[in-house]
Amino acid sequence: MVSSALEALQRHNFEFKDRPYNELVIQYPEINSYIKWWCNEYPWDNSIYNIGYNKYLKEFLISNPPTFKISAQCCDWAKKKVKAQLDYDLMIVGIRKAEGGIRSSKYENCYSTNLDEPDNYRPLFWFKNEDKEVYDDIFTIKHSDCYCKWGFARTGCVGCPFNRRVLTDLNIIKRYEPNMYKAVNNIFKESYEYTKQYRQFVREMKDKERGRRRLF
Numbered sequence: 117m118v119s120s121a122l123e124a125l126q127r128h129n130f131e132f133k134d135r136p137y138n139e140l141v142i143q144y145p146e147i148n149s150y151i152k153w154w155c156n157e158y159p160w161d162n163s164i165y166n167i168g169y170n171k172y173l174k175e176f177l178i179s180n181p182p183t184f185k186i187s188a189q190c191c192d193w194a195k196k197k198v199k200a201q202l203d204y205d206l207m208i209v210g211i212r213k214a215e216g217g218i219r220s221s222k223y224e225n226c227y228s229t230n231l232d233e234p235d236n237y238r239p240l241f242w243f244k245n246e247d248k249e250v251y252d253d254i255f256t257i258k259h260s261d262c263y264c265k266w267g268f269a270r271t272g273c274v275g276c277p278f279n280r281r282v283l284t285d286l287n288i289i290k291r292y293e294p295n296m297y298k299a300v301n302n303i304f305k306e307s308y309e310y311t312k313q314y315r316q317f318v319r320e321m322k323d324k325e326r327g328r329r330r331l332f
């Protein structure tokens with residue numbers, strides 16, 4: 117969501133400054149929903165639709181406006197649009213309800229039909245974590261070193277910049293797959309650096325906040 121918002125703002129040459137919603141919406145009427153995000157104008161408390169949901173992000177962007185292009189379209193072009201060009205009737209995917217998150221909450225059961233897309237079947241949808249353990253025991257499953265030796269919590273595209281643990285995972289990749297590390301840096305270096313900078317900024321702001329609290 118944040119990447120989509122930044123993509124839209126950048127497309128309109130937005131100046132990352134703290135200005136009132138009423139002014140900004142006149143200057144950028146085509147992207148009203150993203151201006152609302154920037155100005156925390158959505159009325160729900162702690163709403164994910166407001167920039168304030170990500171602590172100190174607004175302050176960070178004002179102090180460090182992005183100097184490279186940001187986009188939320190990586191999955192669209194690397195996965196979804198490629199898939200759309202293939203001719204098939206059924207898509208079988210491993211999403212589980214117990215995973216939580218936006219992906220699993222999009223579905224209510226293990227099968228869906230959509231006029232614009234092939235049917236979608238999720239055979240693992242109702243599997244709980246305990247079921248996974250039983251399955252492992254019965255079929256003596258040996259899991260990938262990624263999980264068992266190297267300590268990844270999840271795997272997906274290597275070095276995906278949308279992964280919450282990306283900076284931790286990058287250290288693991290650097291150690292065990294140095295060539296892969298070079299490859300992902302070739303693609304996502306700016307994103308990693310910017311994420312690092314943001315996390316550091318948040319730490320410093322929190323320290324300042326704690327210092328202020330001690331003073332009073």
Ligand code: SF4
Nearest residue numbers: 190191194273276278
């Ligand atoms: S790297 Fe991440 S964002 Fe890009 S396609 Fe893979 S999962 Fe999607």
